[in-house]
């Protein structure tokens with residue numbers, strides 16, 4: 001245990017910042033090598049360093065889902081993890097869902113069903129729907145509502161979002 | 176056919192931008208050398224800063240500056256310079272003005288650094304010593320100090336009519352009760368953010384989260400004494416606001432301050448806890464006294480409201496105008512007093528005053544109906560009013576009866592069993608409730624510009640906003656319809672101070688206000704096209720008046736003979752014009768003053784309450800809306816559904832809890848401040864009833880942003896009573912209140 005004086009002395013000096021690390025990530029199909037400070041979250045790396053601002057920030061604390069992305073195919077809150085922990089990972093963000101200018105069916109579904117208003121939660125919702133469908137856990141309407149509850153939509157587009165999920169589940173079953 | 180765009184359930188024109196991540200919100204404008212600002216907030220609610228030590232923060236490599244009240248550059252000092260377009264009476268808060276602390280979490284420093292992480296870290300190193308003074312944040316404890324403001328920010332409470340006390344004393348059946356609801360925070364998903372870009376030539380470009388760029392422009396230029404030509408404010412996309420973006424918030428001021436000082440671009444984005452450090456829906460306590468005759472005629476109504484405000488501004492909202500608009504009664508009386516607390520000034524939040532006033536009114540009326548042994552819907556029909564008794568004016572239109580009929584039918588209200596606790600579903604108690612409401616249908620002054628080019632493309636612009644309400648889409652529809660163009664050929668631009676003036680997007684008046692200007696400017700272009708066509712020697716439209724022609728598929732033709740037509744392209748080519756341009760202003764008609772102009776709604780709600788656990792599920796909502804002409808049924812329905820979701824939040828979840836020891840909202844994040852999530856929402860059915868209105872504006876449309884919320888919370892409260900027999904008068908109804 002450090003004594004109080006020692007602690008105070010330490011606090012008076014700003015800590016030396018840890019050096020950058022090299023991280024290789026495949027982002028939306030493109031491999032990228034990045035030099036990152038260890039304290040950079042995956043979310044801030046996307047938004048601030050790569051300017052992939054399609055991924056949103058609504059809380060930075062895992063409480064809203066606006067930052068949802070697909071990490072190795074699984075939906076996660078990118079604000080809750082550090083970029084350096086994911087060397088070698090494959091990341092898909094909202095910017096990577098459309099292929100050759102053609103929207104992903106979930107994106108199209110959001111437009112057709114008007115599953116958003118301000119659009120700020122939307123990239124997170126869309127990634128979350130894609131992740132949810134591939135998890136294969138959602139069977140009933142209640143499942144869908146529960147499993148989509150990590151993505152807050154303050155505009156209240158929930159019922160339209162649910163319609164998109166139902167359609168996408170049907171589509172994935174048909175395939 | 177490209178005409179008849181109005182009334183079509185068109186997909187949002189900005190949909191693609193929003194689902195691909197291309198839509199850029201305020202914080203997302205990256206420019207070279209962008210510096211990052213993080214705000215340090217006060218830890219006390221009242222007192223003075225004794226000392227502020229920034230040395231440790233400054234010692235961190237990469238920190239450019241820590242701006243405090245001690246080292247900031249000069250800026251304006253008069254109240255008037257800080258009055259934005261939505262400022263209530265009083266002395267507006269000035270960030271980093273001096274060392275006085277007026278409310279908890281007041282910004283006390285801005286740390287600006289090279290990266291976001293550095294700024295965040297350095298912000299934790301700023302040390303502030305305070306001289307604390309005793310604060311007053313306890314609403315109930317301070318109710319004795321309530322006062323009538325010199326000037327109401329809202330409508331002045333209506334003068335009493337009849338003799339309410341006497342009528343109440345004589346009434347056969349009475350209800351005298353008190354209702355309360357807590358403070359709530361808007362919490363749009365996008366946190367408030369501003370990027371201020373300083374340029375070498377002294378120009379400033381500001382990307383702001385705001386419900387009207389003109390307000391930021393006015394605020395920034397007057398508070399910093401900058402000429403309007405030097406500042407350009409942009410806000411193309413807003414990630415929700417619900418009122419939080421009506422006033423420029425402190426991040427906007429601080430970003431500009433830092434940009435001017437450092438002579439470089441600076442971004443400031445607030446954190447979620449900081450989203451609880453400015454405006455909120457003010458809590459109120461409302462006393463209601465209602466009296467009725469045995470046969471259910473409302474004889475007397477008295478409403479006394481206490482609402483919170485800050486110590487520096489007198490904020491008030493329309494809590495007491497609703498009884499006179501919703502019930503016929505010969506004896507009514509109102510009061511509205513303010514309780515000033517050491518906190519930030521409240522701020523309009525979705526249907527300000529309506530959400531809270533109608534919650535209490537509609538709960539009280541429900542209590543009265545039960546006491547009378549009357550169906551609450553029948554009671555409302557019996558006491559229906561055809562005029563606004565506050566101002567003794569007829570309604571420009573009021574299809575509320577149609578809302579009752581169609582809503583009740585869809586919901587199956589007829590099958591309701593009368594007694595509370597008489598319906599169940601296994602271990603769940605089932606309850607049905609009803610409530611109605613109104614919201615103003617205002618129009619304000621606005622301008623719009625139109626440019627038609629020879630390729631048949633039309634660009635319309637106005638400095639309004641789209642906070643998720645669908646402005647881009649409906650304005651495109653209105654323009655396309657007026658000039659008979661396909662949607663794809665019309666572009667609507669907004670959120671930019673270089674465009675013609677538009678007021679704040681608030682109060683559900685944008686379609687009415689900006690839509691009218693858009694329609695008018697397109698009509699002007701139409702007129703120009705006709706005149707130009709007629710300049711040609713043998714024009715088939717030679718003798719036509721404007722009323723004789725229509726615009727379809729990019730062509731102008733005679734109504735009586737569609738073969739007599741000329742395309743826009745031809746007209747412009749023959750007239751040797753590259754483009755046609757018009758700019759107009761529109762304003763409300765004088766005629767409007769003779770009418771009360773409101774949208775109306777009714778909500779039928781079913782709740783299921785777990786008998787043992789008290790958990791409440793809103794299993795079904797049917798809401799019928801009389802909102803005039805619906806421009807886009809798809810986006811309109813979304814708005815109403817979203818507002819219904821808000822109603823669930825108001826009734827069952829939302830509450831900003833003040834810790835009076837610290838004078839701070841203690842549940843300041845999305846984990847502890849609950850808003851409805853997907854699992855909280857079930858069936859919501861929206862009905863738009865036919866409503867013609869030639870008074871409200873040239874389009875006959877009423878705004879829909881707020882009418883959808885007002886009747887939901889009371890209908891839920893009433894349904895909970897019907898399910899459980901428990902009348903909960905303090906929102907939100909969390910399960911502990913039912914156990």
Ligand code: FES
Nearest residue numbers: 058060062065079
């Ligand atoms: S920003 Fe990641 S969950 Fe809210």
Ligand code: FES
Nearest residue numbers: 117119153154155
């Ligand atoms: S669309 Fe606005 S928060 Fe979901």
